[in-house]
Amino acid sequence: MDKINLMKTDTVMLDDENSAVVIIDQTKLPGKVQLLSLTTAQQIWDAIYLLQVRGAPAIGVAAAMGIYILAKGMPQEDYDSFYQAFAEQKEYLDSARPTAVNLSWALRRMEECVLSHREKSVPQIVEALRKEAIAIRDEDVAVCKKIGEYGVTLLKQGDGVLTHCNAGKLATVQFGTATAPIYVAEEKGYHLRVFCDETRPLLQGARLTAFELQESGVDTTLICDNMSAMVMKKGWVDTVFVGCDRVAANGDTANKIGTSVVAAVAKQYGVPMYICAPTSTIDMNIATGDDIVIEERKPDEVAEMWYQERMAPKDVKIFNPAFDVTDHSLIAGIITEYGIARAPYEQSLKEIFDKKKGGK
Numbered sequence: 001m002d003k004i005n006l007m008k009t010d011t012v013m014l015d016d017e018n019s020a021v022v023i024i025d026q027t028k029l030p031g032k033v034q035l036l037s038l039t040t041a042q043q044i045w046d047a048i049y050l051l052q053v054r055g056a057p058a059i060g061v062a063a064a065m066g067i068y069i070l071a072k073g074m075p076q077e078d079y080d081s082f083y084q085a086f087a088e089q090k091e092y093l094d095s096a097r098p099t100a101v102n103l104s105w106a107l108r109r110m111e112e113c114v115l116s117h118r119e120k121s122v123p124q125i126v127e128a129l130r131k132e133a134i135a136i137r138d139e140d141v142a143v144c145k146k147i148g149e150y151g152v153t154l155l156k157q158g159d160g161v162l163t164h165c166n167a168g169k170l171a172t173v174q175f176g177t178a179t180a181p182i183y184v185a186e187e188k189g190y191h192l193r194v195f196c197d198e199t200r201p202l203l204q205g206a207r208l209t210a211f212e213l214q215e216s217g218v219d220t221t222l223i224c225d226n227m228s229a230m231v232m233k234k235g236w237v238d239t240v241f242v243g244c245d246r247v248a249a250n251g252d253t254a255n256k257i258g259t260s261v262v263a264a265v266a267k268q269y270g271v272p273m274y275i276c277a278p279t280s281t282i283d284m285n286i287a288t289g290d291d292i293v294i295e296e297r298k299p300d301e302v303a304e305m306w307y308q309e310r311m312a313p314k315d316v317k318i319f320n321p322a323f324d325v326t327d328h329s330l331i332a333g334i335i336t337e338y339g340i341a342r343a344p345y346e347q348s349l350k351e352i353f354d355k356k357k358g359g360k
């Protein structure tokens with residue numbers, strides 16, 4: 001089989017012929033670029049929970065394609081039986097991970113598609129779901145491009161950029177959010193120097209961001225999470241770009257655990273930190289970050305995974321939150337596909353959504 005080109009392969013794909021969602025299996029990276037075909041609800045749920053597909057936008061696209069694939073196998077005779085099966089599977093997929101709002105956002109959008117076509121036959125509804133899943137995918141690509149165009153206005157030739165976790169192409173269908181301005185800058189010949197936090201405990205920065213940036217020819221330096229203060233103090237970082245899993249109406253932002261530490265360090269050294277946020281990740285229904293549910297994951301990820309033998313005393317208590325919330329006061333701006341929102345975020349994010357509603 002030919003080697004798969006990471007940068008030329010979408011992170012999430014629809015294989016309608018085989019009724020499957022095809023993903024790049026991110027748990028195998030960087031060692032192997034391997035595709036995984038998901039056909040059952042259990043496989044889709046596991047892929048999201050186990051981070052075979054991960055990153056807020058990619059999870060949303062996988063869930064939208066997944067519920068469409070499952071809808072093809074649901075009772076087709078009458079609407080009520082179809083809708084009951086649809087609602088059950090939607091709830092199930094939605095339970096895979098709690099923090100990234102894109103999962104529930106995409107599934108709700110697919111449900112709205114079912115409800116708004118209720119007068120049609122079930123096969124027609126399923127066809128509408130196919131189109132909606134493809135629209136969610138296409139929008140993700142377009143949104144990331146726009147974030148790249150707005151984000152690059154914050155960069156200049158030779159800048160140092162620091163990023164945390166992976167908000168790269170592997171977290172979306174293509175381009176990424178936090179990496180989109182970097183890729184646009186590279187096209188313009190800016191020759192950036194990018195520092196990737198390794199991102200304990202699951203190493204998304206080391207395994208994924210460092211890999212995809214290096215594959216793309218970007219000047220990439222991997223650092224441990226506890227080295228960001230050192231590189232900022234040395235003046236090597238001009239801007240921090242990170243992604244997000246949910247942004248509250250006041251600008252408080254949940255992202256991968258450790259993001260708030262980077263934000264505090266950046267503030268200390270006068271480095272602006274920008275959140276790259278598709279509007280699908282902004283949750284105007286929650287007032288502040290205190291309302292964001294933070295996923296807690298298994299202790300083995302801290303004590304055992306990646307090591308040949310356990311690296312912590314047996315039975316020691318382990319706290320393993322997957323995300324933290326960065327206070328809006330530490331954020332220089334939120335880069336969306338409709339422009340860059342700045343404090344006060346209640347007002348600027350509302351303006352972003354007004355722009356979206358107005359189709360501008």
Ligand code: MRU
Nearest residue numbers: 054055056167171177243244256
């Ligand atoms: O647990 P993960 O790997 O899904 O966490 C991913 C992140 O925190 C990303 O920064 C976020 O989803 C934004 S991706 C564009």
